[in-house]
Amino acid sequence: MLRRRAQAAGASQNITDGSVPDSGDGKEKSYEANVTESKQDSSPTKRSRKLGSSTRWKCIDSFCWFNGWICTVALALLLLSKILPNSLPGYVTEVITGPLPDPPGVKLAKAGLRAFHPVVFVPGIVTGGLELWEGRSCADGLFRKRLWGGTFGEVYRRPSCWAEHMTLDNETGLDPEGIRVRAVTGLVAADYFAPGYFVWAVVIESLAKIGYDEKSMYMAAYDWRLSFQNTEVRDKTLSRLKSTIEMLKQTNQGRKVVVLPHSMGALYFLHFLKWVEAPLPMGGGGGPDWVSKHIKATMNIAGPLLGVPKALPGLLSAEAKDIAVARSIAPELLDSALFVLHTQRTVMSISRTWDATMSMIPRGGETIWGAFDKSPDDGFNCSVNRLECDEKKSCQPDMTDLSTGQEPPLDGKSTSHYGRLISFGKEASKMSDLALFNKRIKGDRVSPIKANSSCGDWIEYDELDRDELRAAVEGKVFTAEAAVDLLRFVAPQMMQKADANWAYGIADDLDNPKYQHHKYWSNPLETKLPNAPDMEVYCLYGVGILTERSYIYKMSALNDTCSIPVQIDTSAEDKENCLDGGAYFAEGDETVPTLSAGLMCAQGWRGKTRFNPSQSPTFIREYKHAPPANILEGRGTMSAGHVDIMGNYALIEDILRVAAGASGHDIGGDRIYSDLLKWAEQIPLKL
Numbered sequence: 001m002l003r004r005r006a007q008a009a010g011a012s013q014n015i016t017d018g019s020v021p022d023s024g025d026g027k028e029k030s031y032e033a034n035v036t037e038s039k040q041d042s043s044p045t046k047r048s049r050k051l052g053s054s055t056r057w058k059c060i061d062s063f064c065w066f067n068g069w070i071c072t073v074a075l076a077l078l079l080l081s082k083i084l085p086n087s088l089p090g091y092v093t094e095v096i097t098g099p100l101p102d103p104p105g106v107k108l109a110k111a112g113l114r115a116f117h118p119v120v121f122v123p124g125i126v127t128g129g130l131e132l133w134e135g136r137s138c139a140d141g142l143f144r145k146r147l148w149g150g151t152f153g154e155v156y157r158r159p160s161c162w163a164e165h166m167t168l169d170n171e172t173g174l175d176p177e178g179i180r181v182r183a184v185t186g187l188v189a190a191d192y193f194a195p196g197y198f199v200w201a202v203v204i205e206s207l208a209k210i211g212y213d214e215k216s217m218y219m220a221a222y223d224w225r226l227s228f229q230n231t232e233v234r235d236k237t238l239s240r241l242k243s244t245i246e247m248l249k250q251t252n253q254g255r256k257v258v259v260l261p262h263s264m265g266a267l268y269f270l271h272f273l274k275w276v277e278a279p280l281p282m283g284g285g286g287g288p289d290w291v292s293k294h295i296k297a298t299m300n301i302a303g304p305l306l307g308v309p310k311a312l313p314g315l316l317s318a319e320a321k322d323i324a325v326a327r328s329i330a331p332e333l334l335d336s337a338l339f340v341l342h343t344q345r346t347v348m349s350i351s352r353t354w355d356a357t358m359s360m361i362p363r364g365g366e367t368i369w370g371a372f373d374k375s376p377d378d379g380f381n382c383s384v385n386r387l388e389c390d391e392k393k394s395c396q397p398d399m400t401d402l403s404t405g406q407e408p409p410l411d412g413k414s415t416s417h418y419g420r421l422i423s424f425g426k427e428a429s430k431m432s433d434l435a436l437f438n439k440r441i442k443g444d445r446v447s448p449i450k451a452n453s454s455c456g457d458w459i460e461y462d463e464l465d466r467d468e469l470r471a472a473v474e475g476k477v478f479t480a481e482a483a484v485d486l487l488r489f490v491a492p493q494m495m496q497k498a499d500a501n502w503a504y505g506i507a508d509d510l511d512n513p514k515y516q517h518h519k520y521w522s523n524p525l526e527t528k529l530p531n532a533p534d535m536e537v538y539c540l541y542g543v544g545i546l547t548e549r550s551y552i553y554k555m556s557a558l559n560d561t562c563s564i565p566v567q568i569d570t571s572a573e574d575k576e577n578c579l580d581g582g583a584y585f586a587e588g589d590e591t592v593p594t595l596s597a598g599l600m601c602a603q604g605w606r607g608k609t610r611f612n613p614s615q616s617p618t619f620i621r622e623y624k625h626a627p628p629a630n631i632l633e634g635r636g637t638m639s640a641g642h643v644d645i646m647g648n649y650a651l652i653e654d655i656l657r658v659a660a661g662a663s664g665h666d667i668g669g670d671r672i673y674s675d676l677l678k679w680a681e682q683i684p685l686k687l
Contacts, residue, residue: 101637104652105209113660115211117258117296118248120241121190122220124263124302125356127199127643129184130223135165136178147181149193163346163457166225168353173230173497182223182235187214189221193643198635202647203260206656216252218244224264227355227501228271229518238275242284245294256296258659263592263642266303267359267522273298273530274521282518291530297658299538301651302589302642304360305524306368306596307504309421310548311360312483316422316490317567318348320548320583344564349457352491358498361487362421362480364506364525367685368599369480370419376679377418377595380586382546382578418586421550422478422486426572429477429552429584455562460491466565470555473566480504490566506685510610524600524611525685533614536664539601540651542640543674544625547588552579587674589625591642594674598622603680609687619664622673623648 101107129149132142138161147154147165154162169176183189191201200219207217222237231237245257261269273291276284284290310320351357362369369375423429455462461469469490478486484504488495503519507526520526529537552572556565568582578585587594601620605612612618625640635644645651657667 101649103206103209104649104656105206108653108656108660109209113210113656115207115216115659116661117255117659118216118218118252119207119212119659120218120220120245120248120257120259121187121200121203122259122261122265122269123190123199123222123224124261124265125224125360127193127263128190128221128224129188130166130181130225131184132165132180133182134178134180136161139165146184149184149190151195163350167350168225168355170353170493173227173353173355173501174234183221183237185219185221187217187219189219191219199262199643199646203652203655206652207659210656210660212659216248218248220244220265222268224356225354227497228268228359228522229275229501230355232275238272238284241272242276242286249294256294258297258299258655259295260299260301260655261303262301262646263304264356264359266300266305269298269300270305270524270527271518271522274527275518277530278516278518282516288531291535292532295532295535297536297538297664299540299655299658300597302541302592302597302645303539304592304596305539305600306364307362308360308592308596309362309369309550310591311357311362312421312487313551313553313568314351314357315361315487315494316553317564318344318351319568345455345457345459345562348459348564352459352494355497355501358494359502359522361484361498361502361504362596363504363523364685365481365504366419366479367506368525368595368683369421370417371479372419372477373417375417375419376682377549377586377593377675380418380578380675382585418549418584419479420477421480421483422553423550424473424476424553424555426552426569426574426579428475429550429572429579431477459564460493461565462562464490464565466555466561469565473553474555524604528610529605529612529614529616531614532616535616536658537601537605537616537618538621538658538664539598539618540621540654541592541594541597541623542589542625542642542645542648543587543594543622544640545588545590546578546585547590547593548583549578549586549588549593550584552582552584589640589642589645594622594676595679598672598674598676599680599683602676603683603685603687611687617664620670620672620676621651621654621667622671622676623651624673 102110127149129146131144131146132139133144135142138158142154145154147162165179165181167176168174175181187200187204190199191204193199204212204217220237220241222231223235226234228238232239248257249255259269273295274283276286276290277288279285313319370378417429420429472489473486484495487498499519501519503523503526505523505526507515507520510526510528514520515526529535552569553566554569556563556567570582572579572582589597598620600611601618605616605618608615623640623645624638626636626638628634628636628639635641635647637647637649639645639648654667658664
């Protein structure tokens with residue numbers, strides 16, 4: 001480009017001073033001679049032939065200019081990030097919204113709080129990093145590089161290789177031969193899920209402000225794909241957690257440990273509480289008083305203690321409402337071989353080998369989640385979108401604090417039946433004829449021995465006759481109990497593994513020896529809390545965000561026999577009755593309904609019950625959702641979202657106070673905004 005400009009400038013100079021370049025014989029032509037020659041050769045064709053090579057704008061020029069602008073902007077932004085102070089976003093936010101409050105760690109440090117009880121973090125599903133220790137030849141150069149978490153670069157560079165290494169053995173639930181993927185260790189295992197997307201980082205930093213460090217904090221990382229018992233079989237994760245808690249107590253002046261499980265980590269730690277008491281070799285051999293000696297408090301954050309309805313569409317069709325909407329916009333995109341992988345089939349094929357996903361299936365059946373014609377949270381008021389209300393800073397009075405005894409408004413309530421977790425057809429979700437209700441699918445399919453290799457990634461739908469499936473589901477509805485039977489029908493091999501590791505019912509007699517099996521330990525309705533009357537149990541979770549509660553399904557219109565044959569019907573709409581894009585919505589934190597996160601603390605464990613015979617005190621702390629005031633506030637300091645709540649100042653302050661020695665009563669006892677207590681009164685749970 002510079003060379004062209006130099007040539008053009010030279011030509012212009014020659015014309016200006018009345019001369020032309022040397023003709024080669026050492027003589028210059030006069031100006032008049034040059035003009036005469038140019039007149040003789042002034043046709044448009046000849047002129048364009050002469051000038052075209054020097055004036056035509058080529059694609060390569062546009063490409064260079066585009067990249068130049070990109071590089072210039074990137075360098076300018078980098079320079080600004082180095083020059084401008086780190087406090088600039090905070091300064092701008094203060095100008096817009098007024099002075100910002102001190103972060104919880106700074107605030108409580110000024111108030112004199114100091115580190116006291118050691119703290120253990122238990123991450124949930126998905127948020128913990130996984131790294132490669134041994135793999136196939138396609139993974140050369142990836143030793144101890146993250147396959148999960150971080151930048152996810154290998155997903156884009158080697159998608160087929162990544163999928164192969166993230167898949168577990170379908171029969172054993174462990175690593176395939178020649179592959180070893182392990183959990184990242186240390187606080188970095190789950191402080192950030194991806195660059196800039198925090199999980200535990202804000203909590204860790206806040207604890208550090210009042211004096212905590214790695215001698216008094218521990219991240220109980222584990223491979224979240226495995227069944228809870230298999231984390232011990234393969235990695236001795238439960239044994240390491242037991243010894244670490246003992247060490248933390250010993251090295252912190254004999255002070256008991258505060259445990260902070262998040263999401264599925266609440267189920268994992270509930271499993272640990274039974275495992276540590278159980279005799280060897282099935283358990284940890286700690287005895288019946290181990291928990292009482294070592295645990296000060298268990299603070300469950302957004303814990304799906306009774307499962308999540310969202311798990312059902314994840315296992316049925318590898319989707320939730322958002323994925324279903326994307327699928328409806330581009331019907332064949334997720335089933336095409338884009339990026340080498342058949343995206344949705346591959347997701348289903350991989351995730352069905354992850355036994356931990358089956359721990360999230362709703363527990364308690366119709367007693368907890370509702371029957372064909374009634375559920376405890378029917379009538380939820382969602383006539384106005386809560387997210388829009390929060391953005392407008394209005395509608396907050398709908399979040400009634402039951403401790404004041406005020407009733408929520410009766411108008412605009414939903415007439416949906418949440419107990420129908422899966423309905424095939426919008427009409428089925430609203431029908432009133434009990435005779436049409438399909439409570440059970442009769443006749444189990446026999447799982448095939450070999451996969452249909454012509455379809456690539458194997459899913460059990462490959463061996464299921466479409467007409468047989470259509471006859472079993474069309475026009476039917478499935479409650480929590482019937483939905484488990486539906487999964488057994490469409491995916492018998494997957495559910496065979498699920499039934500070996502998990503239980504979804506309610507115990508009749510908790511003293512029955514069968515409940516000593518590890519499959520019951522993570523179900524709070526089929527196990528007892530430890531004999532630890534001084535251990536406090538907290539249910540901390542967000543409210544004020546519409547959360548998926550039940551679904552409208554249909555048979556897929558795709559004719560490809562290798563496609564997933566069922567999908568969420570995104571055309572089903574009835575927003576006055578909480579139906580949007582094929583999903584009915586209820587109260588929750590966008591992932592876990594309030595019913596699942598809070599019911600055990602409100603009823604099952606409250607006082608002396610058969611699930612809590614030693615009367616461990618329980619506390620409910622709900623956090624009302626408010627989105628960030630502006631873009632500079634990031635994910636917000638008052639967010640109640642399932643993961644974003646980890647940056648909620650009120651939540652972090654509660655955690656810090658308990659870690660510093662306060663009790664549940666000291667921090668204010670229960671704080672309830674939802675209708676949880678009213679729902680609990682309608683649930684006939686034997687206590």
